[in-house]
Structure formats: structure tokens, C-alpha cells
Amino acid sequence: MDLEQIMAALGLSDLQFALAVIGLLILISVVIINFKYARARRKARAAGEYLLDERFAREPSFGQGFADAEDRSEPSFGEINLPVVSAPESFAIDPRIDCVITLRFDEGISGAEILEEMKVWGDEPSTSTAHWMCEGLNADVDAAEDWEALRPEASYSELQLAIQLASRRGPISVLELSDFCSRAQALAETLGSQIDMPSVNTMLESAKELDVMAAESDIQLSINVLFDEATPGANFDALMRKRGFRLSRNGRAYEFFSNDTLIFTSAEIDLNAPVKQLTLLLEVPLVSRDERAFERMLGEGIELAQSAHGRLVDDNGINLTEAAVISIRQHLDVLYANLEKGGVPAGSSTASRLFS
Secondary structure, eight states: OOOOHHHHHTTTOOOHHHHHHHHHHHHHHHHHHHHHHHHHHHHHHTTTTHHHHTTTOOOOOOOOOOOGGGGGGOOOOOTBBBOOOOTTTTOOOTTTTTTEEEEEEEEEEEHHHHHHHHHHHHHHSSSSSSEEEEEEEEOOTTTTTSEEOOOOOOOEHHHHEEOEETTTTOOOOOOHHHHHHHHHHHHHHHOOOOOOOHHHHHHHHOOOOOOOOHHOOOOEEEEEEEEEEOOOOOHHHHHHHHHTHHHTSSSSSEEEETTTTTEEOOOOTTEEEEEEEEEEEEGGGSSSSGHHHHHHHHHHHHHHHHHHHHEOOTTTSSOHHHHHHHHHHHHHHHHHHHHHTTTTTTTTTHHHHHOO
């Protein structure tokens, strides 16, 4: 019996048959991943690499930073070779941009046991480059009822696992999300916990909607200062520093801060040659509306143009008009409102994660 006869016998259209095949492939991948996890756990336990006395000999602290997968080394936990669930200190799980899975325990479970079981998350390869995080709800009745980064010496009544649904790379893929969910299911089975997990389809739809909103709001504004005569690099550098700009770490651009918060930057400049044009750049979603970033960037552009005999121009070299500035302000008002409506205010830690 050929393929068309099978489809006819089952009463399936081409689309239905294709979807069935995709579903079967995802199911097979989940089974394979779960098998790998089970084997990794058995190996870890058989090896007996960690003794309780060694585990609690010191009080290690969480490392900082959660780099992208392509340039991330496997995290370490202090000086003891225990797994780390590491994320930037200022970031927390946020259901507005994360797929959140909750594990609930009948009795408090130690952070050390959870971290030991999660060691396979670092040992086994992952299909995902998306950021994931983990937080626990302290079981101590005297502890603050807040989610916290896991500590081996603490006991937890609930566990939250989360993976970011979208970023500037786009929405999370079905394979990335399925891989994360299968890992969470395997952990729940190992720890004997109840699991509260949203459907994969629901989260994929949320990821697409979040990506659309982010794409519409991911705006970079620029202001160009065109000088009548090229300014020597040393003189230009002195002018920029006088205006409060700092040279970036790579020495090829300038940054403007307010209370240690980056407001806007410049495009790269070769200070070894005379400077003919300066472009100031503002990443709108990354700066709080309260900073009035565009107005400050516009003001600095005007001051620099007056100091070095230049003029403000658009990307086509045409003088920037008051009408153009008014139009930009109006668009900014709409943009900020859309970000607020989407639950991702400009300049918030949530926006920093989404627009990264």
C-alpha cells in the first residue's frame, strides 16, 4: 500500500498528514531527551562525585551574568563543582516575556538536592539559545515570601523554571520550547513534584505575539551633525569630553550617561582622522521615558553643531526641520504608549531582556 492509499484509508488531507508526521517527530525527540536525562542521572549517582560534607564545606555564591549560548561557558558554583542556575542579578522571572513552569513539593526540598538534579541541564546539550532561569520559594515560614535564586543551604516548597519567549533573534522555536518543557517534566518526575505547565501551543502563540510587538517597538533614532569643516580628532575628542561624553571601551565611539545610566551613544568614529560628521544613536526601548532621551540627544546635537560650526541633518544630508522633530516626538509618544500597553515599559529590566 503506497502513501496516498494510506492517507485515503485514514481519511487524512495532505496538511493533516504533514502535521501528524511533525507531531510524531516531536514526540520521538522528547522520548530520546528523557532517556538521555535518565541515563545521565544514573551515571551521576553511580559516580558519587559529591559528598555531603564537601557540599556544605563552604557557602558559595551565585556567579553573575547569563551570556548568550554561543559565548557562554558552563557555569560554576563558587569553588565547588556544583551546578549553578545563574542569571543577571537585576533580572527576575517575568511571565510577560517568559514561559513559566511551576513545580510544587508536598514537603520542603533542599536547594542542594534540586541543584544536584539540575546538573544534567549543563551536562546534556541543549537545542536552545534562549535565556532560562530558575527561582525557588523558600519553605521557611520565617523567610520572606519572595522568589529567590536557589541556595544549597535553603529549603523550598515551590520551584519556578522559565525560558524567555522572544528576543531580537526572534521568537522561541517549537524545538527549543519542547526541549525546555521535557527537561522540566523530567526534573518534576525525579523530584516527585506536581507540575503546572502551560501548553506548548499557547506559549508559541504568546512568543509570536511578543515578537511582533517587539519588532514594531525596536526603534533606533539617529541625529546627524554635519560639520562645515573637518575637525581634528584630538580637538573633537576634547569637545566631546567637555560636553560630558565618555569614550567607549573599544575607543571607537562615545557614550552619554545620566546617573550612571546609558542614555545614547555615537556611531563609531576614527579619531586618527579629521571628523566630518557625528551620528548620535538612541535605542528607544532601552531608555526610560522619564529620561527624555530624545530631547537630550537633540540638545547635545545642537550644542555640538554650534560649538564646531556644523548643522543637524537627516540621513539624506538635508537640514533637520522643526516639522521633522515634531513628527519624531509624536511617533515617540505612540511608541512609549505601546510599550507600556504591552507590559514592557521602556528602560525596564524586562525591556532590557526582550531587546537583547
